[in-house]
Amino acid sequence: MIAYLGTGLLGSGFVRAMLAKGEQVRVWNRSAAKAQALAEYGAIVCATPAEAVQGASRIHMTLKDDASVNEVLQAALPGFAPGVVIADHTTTSVAGAIERTALWKEQGFTYVHAPVFMGPPNALESTGYMLVSGDQDVIAGLMPALQRMTGKVINFGPETGKAAGMKLAGNLFLIAFTAGISDTLSLTHSLGIPATDLMDLFNEWNPGAMLPARLKRMAGGVYDKPSWELDMARKDAGLMIAEAEKAGRPLAIIPAAAAEMDRWIARGYGNSDWTVIAKDNL
Structure with missing residues (x-):
């Protein structure tokens, strides 16, 4: 029973x-x-x-x-x-x-x-x-x-309790992932791009496939050989925020990410790979 x-x-x-x-x-x-x-x-x-x-x-x-x-x-x-x-x-x-x-x-x-x-x-x-x-x-x-x-x-x-910690970590990623999709939809709506076009993009280019390599790079703590400089990523974030605000659809997540980028740029990491924002979390 x-x-x-x-x-x-x-x-x-x-x-x-x-x-x-x-x-x-x-x-x-x-x-x-x-x-x-x-x-x-x-x-x-x-x-x-x-x-x-x-x-x-x-x-x-x-x-x-x-x-x-x-x-x-x-x-x-x-x-x-x-x-x-x-x-x-x-x-x-x-x-x-x-x-x-x-x-x-x-x-x-x-x-x-x-x-x-x-x-x-x-x-x-x-x-x-x-x-x-x-x-x-x-x-x-x-x-x-x-x-x-x-x-x-x-x-x-x-280790007792580790499963609980891994579940919370996984759920955090799911929340951040979903919030990121929400901001992406808000931006495309602001630009007059239908969601179906976004789906077409992701059918051809799957950003999820980058996850293992991105996590490995961030966990490795090497940021002096950038594939995308922090300064450039911050510039793009500014464009996203501006386009959404212009359409009256302010983003929820990207402004917080931009603020974190600003903090690292102020510390002198503007020319580093943008994944340097994870440096203090390792």
Whole structure:
């Protein structure tokens, strides 16, 4: 028997996939209607977290944050079976993941933080990526169950909380990436260029292919052989900002990047490769 606590978009996808594979799953959600919707697929809907975890050998969770995870686990505690394993797929703080791992171990239970890069369709189809780190013996025991839930489980080694940190780093990139696309669309709209033309450009020229080389260059800390000088990048940023403002569509992200460029130019790095803006972060 498996218990699943938190059956929002992601959790419900996981539950439906488990049920389709023949698992027995007891579910609970703060908004009862979301849990009740899974009854038609064969889930056993429970009124409380403690009821949901009764008889479960493994507990899965997808909640909002550290506070909700702590609250729900405490509410579920009276129903815990001896030695039960808790797999938490919530995006949380690093400190929270470390604290919960130690706390539940002291009480005789196993907590593993396993955040994901998965949307609802991935959860339903058992594709996407799941991250883990910590006690490698514990992870080895849990790995077969996690592998059935996702396309790939990435193990970041024995450091407890590292998976939480990697999830936050990945999400930061996704946020910055999406905000950059938003600014790009704002600029092209300002210039009277339709989004379809932008798609045509990226179909021919894929800037995403540059990511590994760009990251390697920035992490390497060598900026004295520029492929794009910081002064020139700042000039282009100024053109972008001016065009968008002229059309009454100010950009959100590029002005902050321009301010960072100005800071480095003032420090004498105008002729360096523009990736020098990462210098203090290494």
